[in-house]
Amino acid sequence: MSNWLNHQLQAIRLVLARMQDNFLSSFMICLVIGVAMCLPSLFYLGVDNLSKLTDHMQNETEISLFLKLDASKSTVSEIDALLANNAAIKQYHFVGKDEAWEQLQARSKESNEVGDVINQLGKNPLPDAFFIQAKSSDPETLEALRSELQNTPGVEQALLNTEWAKRLSTLLSLSKKLIFFVASLLAVVLLVIIGNTVRMQILTQKDEIEVSYLIGATRSFIRTPFLYAGMLYGFFGGILAILMITGMIQTFNYSVSQISHLYSSDFSLNLLNGKLYLSVIVSAVVIGWVGSYIAVTRAIASIKIH
Amino acid sequence: MIQFDQVTKRYPGSDEVLKNVSLNIDAGEFVFVTGHSGAGKSTLLKLIAATERPTSGTVLIANQNVSQLKASAIPFLRRRFGLIFQDHKLLYDRNCFENVILPLRINGIFGQEAAKRVRAALDKVGLLHKEKAMPITLSGGEQQRLAIARAVVSRPSILIADEPTGNLDASYAADIMAIFYAFNQVGVTVIMATHDALGMSARQNRVLHLNQGKLSENISTAESFAS
Numbered sequence: 343m344s345n346w347l348n349h350q351l352q353a354i355r356l357v358l359a360r361m362q363d364n365f366l367s368s369f370m371i372c373l374v375i376g377v378a379m380c381l382p383s384l385f386y387l388g389v390d391n392l393s394k395l396t397d398h399m400q401n402e403t404e405i406s407l408f409l410k411l412d413a414s415k416s417t418v419s420e421i422d423a424l425l426a427n428n429a430a431i432k433q434y435h436f437v438g439k440d441e442a443w444e445q446l447q448a449r450s451k452e453s454n455e456v457g458d459v460i461n462q463l464g465k466n467p468l469p470d471a472f473f474i475q476a477k478s479s480d481p482e483t484l485e486a487l488r489s490e491l492q493n494t495p496g497v498e499q500a501l502l503n504t505e506w507a508k509r510l511s512t513l514l515s516l517s518k519k520l521i522f523f524v525a526s527l528l529a530v531v532l533l534v535i536i537g538n539t540v541r542m543q544i545l546t547q548k549d550e551i552e553v554s555y556l557i558g559a560t561r562s563f564i565r566t567p568f569l570y571a572g573m574l575y576g577f578f579g580g581i582l583a584i585l586m587i588t589g590m591i592q593t594f595n596y597s598v599s600q601i602s603h604l605y606s607s608d609f610s611l612n613l614l615n616g617k618l619y620l621s622v623i624v625s626a627v628v629i630g631w632v633g634s635y636i637a638v639t640r641a642i643a644s645i646k647i648h
Numbered sequence: 649m650i651q652f653d654q655v656t657k658r659y660p661g662s663d664e665v666l667k668n669v670s671l672n673i674d675a676g677e678f679v680f681v682t683g684h685s686g687a688g689k690s691t692l693l694k695l696i697a698a699t700e701r702p703t704s705g706t707v708l709i710a711n712q713n714v715s716q717l718k719a720s721a722i723p724f725l726r727r728r729f730g731l732i733f734q735d736h737k738l739l740y741d742r743n744c745f746e747n748v749i750l751p752l753r754i755n756g757i758f759g760q761e762a763a764k765r766v767r768a769a770l771d772k773v774g775l776l777h778k779e780k781a782m783p784i785t786l787s788g789g790e791q792q793r794l795a796i797a798r799a800v801v802s803r804p805s806i807l808i809a810d811e812p813t814g815n816l817d818a819s820y821a822a823d824i825m826a827i828f829y830a831f832n833q834v835g836v837t838v839i840m841a842t843h844d845a846l847g848m849s850a851r852q853n854r855v856l857h858l859n860q861g862k863l864s865e866n867i868s869t870a871e872s873f874a875s
Contacts, residue, residue: 558723558755560720
């Protein structure tokens with residue numbers, strides 16, 4: 343056991359020393375890995391934050407229930423009772439047609455053109471309306487509630503204000519699938535890059551491999567340092583990727599906070615996404631291991647000792 | 649210790665390099681393998697060191713049949729040998745100490761124990777003071793001595809040397825031979841391929857002579873070999 347551990351430590355030390363000797367080229371490889379890891383991560387972060395934003399918006403949505411223009415007072419109170427008894431509704435409020443008309447007129451005074459048009463209308467075109475907030479924020483439940491209300495007698499139209507948010511979130515889930523494919527493609531690219539790098543190293547250390555073989559080294563003894571090399575490339579590449587992502591989020595957040603300030607929201611990108619960072623590093627290390635394993639197995643098979 | 653029974657070796661696309669070779673080497677022997685270039689000396693040594701397998705016949709090393717060994721068992725068989733090559737096969741990207749420690753690492757020996765054994769091996773070949781030197785800065789004879797240090801550091805019971813003095817002038821060659829004799833004295837089996845009589849000095853040695861893949865055996869002194 344301690345022998346095994348010693349061997350692993352020895353191999354890691356050897357690989358780190360070699361990386362230090364060829365610092366610039368090792369750094370370049372790590373940089374390539376970092377950039378390749380960075381792209382899908384940023385994409386993911388963007389989509390993830392956007393979908394959080396739309397969730398947020400969907401939470402705030404309400405159903406607007408417009409009654410028929412000729413709805414009588416009794417119809418209004420019937421619907422009022424119906425809404426009060428509906429278990430899916432958190433709260434609602436009624437805006438009568440006269441109240442709405444006054445609000446519209448008051449608001450339109452600020453703009454002359456709109457004010458003129460409204461004055462020309464002469465009589466009130468607005469219906470009575472209920473504005474309803476549901477308990478659930480789930481789009482499908484909301485949609486069910488909407489169609490239930492739509493079928494209530496005396497209702498002209500029930501409008502769900504989340505239509506656009508729903509479309510956006512559908513688009514976002516599509517983007518999430520796209521990320522998966524982009525990430526898979528980049529993983530293949532990384533496999534090839536790391537595999538090739540390790541293959542080049544094997545070529546430069548062909549003598550050592552040959553001599554080790556003759557002296558009685560096992561395959562795993564020869565393989566171990568190269569596997570660590572691949573894993574360490576992945577590890578350092580992953581760390582570079584995280585540094586780059588953090589840097590970019592920092593700059594982004596500056597502009598994002600300006601924008602969200604304009605919309606009086608406190609939205610900003612999450613800087614410490616531990617899960618993402620961990621998965622970046624773990625996947626980079628795994629890709630490094632697989633890439634070098636393939637390369638070293640192929641290379642060992644091709645090195646013949648005579 | 650080493651037994652060949654009717655061993656034939658043929659490389660793909662070549663004639664038989666070894667024809668029907670049978671031999672028996674006991675522990676503690678000092679055996680020369682002689683013959684012209686291409687007579688099959690190197691092939692014989694490779695069969696002993698288990699870096700090649702026989703086309704037909706059996707090779708027994710310490711009662712293990714090499715042809716029937718699993719590939720995964722071969723490395724452990726090889727650790728019984730110390731191999732010395734004509735071209736040294738030193739690693740020029742590291743210093744003498746690091747070159748000699750390689751077999752110990754493969755054997756799983758680390759730390760103080762390893763360092764102690766490396767220095768002992770370097771001392772035996774007279775290179776203790778060159779521990780930190782890079783192999784490329786050494787003379788031909790010193791490089792060969794370094795290769796011997798690497799071969800003996802893991803204390804193998806058999807030393808196999810393929811023309812260790814082939815590239816060296818007479819005085820260096822005598823140095824090298826003296827080192828091999830010293831190891832043989834303490835019980836190490838030495839098998840050495842050579843084509844020059846110089847190395848064999850005046851001692852009586854067992855000589856395996858290969859001629860176009862066929863083996864003939866005689867006890868020889870330098871005089872009889874030269875004639």
